[in-house]
Amino acid sequence: MATNSSAIAPHVTARGESRAHAQGGISNPILGMILFIVSEVMFFAGLFAAYFNVRLNATQWPPFVNEQPFEGFSLHTLEHVPVAATLTAILVLSSVTMQLAVRAIRRGDRTGFLRNTGVTLVLGVIFLAGQLWDYRGLHFGITDTAFGSTFYTLTGFHGAHVLAGAIMLSVLLYRGMAGQFSAKHHDAVEATSIYWHFVDVVWIALFSTLYLL
Amino acid sequence: MATTALRPAATHRSGLYEWLTTTDHKKIGILYTFNSLILFLVGGIFALAVRTELAQSGLQFMTEATYNQMFTMHASVMIFWVVIPFLAGFGNYLVPLMIGAPDMAFPRINALSFWLLPLSAMIAIMGFPLGGAAAAGWTSYSPLAQSAFSKGYGTDLWIVALTLVGTSSILGAINFLVTIFKMRAPGMTLFRMPVFVWTIMVTSVLVLMGTPVLTSALVMLYIDRNFGGSFFNTALAGGNAILWQNVFWFYSHPAVYIMILPAMGIVSEVIPTFSRKPLFGYKAFVFATAGIGALGFSVWAHHMFTTGAVYLPFFSLMTFLIAVPTGVKMFNWVATMFRGKIRFTTAMLFAVGFLSLFLIGGINGAFLASVPVDYHVHATYFIVAHIHYVLFGGSIMGVFAGLYYWWPKMFGRKLNEGLGKIHFVGTFIGMNLTFFPMHLMGTSGMPRRIADYSATAGWNDLNLLATIGGFTIAAVMLPFLWNVFITLRGGEPAGDDPWEGNTLEWATSSPPPPYNFDHLPPIRSERPVFDRRHANDGPALPVGH
């Protein structure tokens, strides 16, 4: 019986369980995260649409600079594809460890959860560092034709999303170490893992589009 | 009928602190409403500035630079800080109540969604003292919006402000969808939800999928302007001005459905109540709403028919087709009134006004679906007429209907009906006076977004008429504001259910307690409160088909 006039209390049912889990099925925060990811997918869709539009309308791709081919734009070289491929492998691996962390906490294995989350975070940071290192090796900037604009905008926003994910993972580690997660209550872990997988999938699309196509 | 056994303790804080920190969806809904009302006046003043300048040929009152800021900011404010939030505010207030939930799924994110609005409005308007607000039209086409042609901070502030509004909308959409899917009371199946809730649901899908694309466009424009990017900058290699139009309209067309669907939802609640009959064709409404939502993503290039860069037949066909579900709704509303016993409260007057005026907006929209017709009237005042018949004659009339209808629920007292009727008559007449002549201005060739026009073109009198209409609308806002003021100060309590409504919000006190409901009536149809009111009528209840 709701005698408390606070707006937070009504989120607890009479049986004391979180209303977010009432009615069965997916929990509110996880559904919220999925919907959020839908919106982020559409954001990247706009950027990808811009990329394809620019590319398909260009007389040559990569574009010429001062009517000459510009080798700085060549991302297909041996210099860049292996680096990017390694980054891809790192991110995919981090998705695997993320999922292992989720599996661990689902069965109450706090240690396994913490360890795998930590590894995921480290891999994510390595990815970011690797991305920055790749940037330094590039011979063009954001102002170098639409090629530069699209490349840096797409990879830059992806990197920002990885950074946000890294922050979320750090929060998970902190809360996990404080003992806030259990087999029954770990919505934040599930939500973060879905986000992390999304970040990985976007990278795979990016890598294929920018470095391979 | 007192459904609330418990009255909140007298210590409930309604002071400023409470309002600033609340996460209660009802208070947040009220905040949205007042924020939109204030910005409606601001956007209205920009409109009056435009109309004052255009009343006669010749630049009398302002420079071209000022004029261009006026119409840009008028549209931007009205779309992003008035209509969309007005409707989101109604959604916030009503959705949990209508589905029997205690609050929205994420109350703190809900508060964030609101507070982003006054913040972003201030950012956009800050352009005025800082060298000029955005002045490239609310559509901000490149290359005009590039830094070479739109110098200064105005456009950048506009970009940042809109990104914040977009964030607010997207978070709100997530909130609505989770609330609607996960927090309905027992018995409230999807097909027993009020139509208003359906419209909020479909609108939220449009927001979720469309708004981020606008964000991407704004980000790219910002990069062009400030970091030497060449997405849309045709002065640089690879820049494509048409790309902006495609990305922008991919959102901005669904945006117009975001602005009309909840207003249609409001009208779908008001008309049945005051006709004393259920909404005719509930399921048809639901499918029509979903149809409009889906088709809404397929028509965006009809804004670009004259660019020579669009596959015309496809977009023309889809634009024609979207008239069909809209027409279905119109017929269903009229059928709801047929054989009813209509009470002409102010809310009902605004709802019926919506029908008449939105009809005109829909018809002149059908003109535009025909490409050769669009070739003639694109970017003329015919478009301005269309825009305002659907957004003012449609959305704003719907908003006013909702305000008069749900005011007693929100504040415990009805708005004064006499003042309300003056407000309605003045708005209806003023609106037609302002915007009907614009059809004629447009077909005779008067372009839009012009600070001045030739004295020999034959447009002087039409413009004067439109200006008189504009001031009429403004004048009659005064009795409305007075009405709000005196009603907030005092008046007779309205009770739980002053209109004999159908849906769950009328099953609790006015205003509801913080937790919304003490007891929920049984939910066996889309009209649970009606059912409870007539539970003992049994066989005496006149049964229709």
Place this chain on the structure above:
Amino acid sequence: MGLTAKGWARRAGTVAALGALAILLSACSDFDLRTAVPPDAASTQGQAGRNIYDIVFVIGAAVFFLVEGLILFAVLRYRRRPGDDELPPQIHGNNRLEIIWTAIPIAVVLALFVLSWQTLNTVDASTPTPPVRIGVVAYQWQWQFIYAPDGTRWEDCGAPANKGRCVTIIGTLPAGGDRSKWTPPTMHVPVDETVELQLHSTDVIHSFYVPAFLYQRDITPRKDQVIQFTADRIGIYRGQCTQFCGLYHHLMEFSVQVESKADYEAWLQQELTPRASPTAAPTAAPSAAPSAAPSPSGPAGSPAASAAPGASVTLQIAAAGIAYDKTDLEAPANTPFQIAFANNDAGIPHNVAIHRDSAAGEEVFKGDIFNGTETRTYDVPALPAGTYAFVCTVHPNMVGTLMVK
């Protein structure tokens, strides 16, 4: 509460008031109903556009009267009588009606779509060898109409080699420099001949719109458009830019003068004949304002011949990014001098014109307008000592001070 009778009376009154207003309006105002519905088309494509407009209008009006009629009927017939608290029959819906009022509108809109598409094919039809080709260059906030009759490409008309082979029509500013009083350019076209316009913009998106042709086309930079029309009625028709293009968008007007083939040929010949003037400036519109006079027969009286050998002063000035690179220039008084003007804005027309006292003052010299990137040297006649302003005729924001002493 029952303001029912008053309610409907108000609405009927509104309708009547609007009707009366409309009648009053057309009776005593400058608004001509005949031109307020789409104008009588002056081109064959416009006629097709007008036909489909009329069809859509009739159907739209029919739908309007039908539905509005139903609304009014419902509102009048089914209002609640005072004291009647009985519920009306609680009808939830009728599937057959739903099907009918879905199917009929689908049929109607499909018919309209098909008719529109057919009309579109007529309106946008093109012939591969149009007899008349005109280059249209749009820029903030001017139009250039370039006629290259002997097969020269209009894009090449600016090259010195093609001097005298093309006719460029451009609007003209009056002596005071007040843009709102400028004379827009007039495009001459022959009646009953297919005219092809090649539309080009050098800066932002503009739009070429002639209401009497019921036609417009956006002109996007880097996306030149080609349109064709066949004017079929002699007359002068106004045109205007409809795509918002900045500060003076509202002034970007032009005219299209449709005349007999003979008159057109005569006009074209006259324009091609070099004027008796030392500086072959682009010819102005027929209704030329005084400032169009190409020969600077100003105060000094002497033609702009070259200055005294070895003693001529050459001022250097350049334009880039729609701005001059200098704000101050100095020239000797009472001596002809030269201005070496480098237009570094690719594809964008600039010039240097000199006005007495300020940009709003009387124009005393006007150099050729030409597109960048190119450098030309102007021969400026002798000017008495004083303060002058130099300004770009095309872009009024480009100003500076010229001290002559």
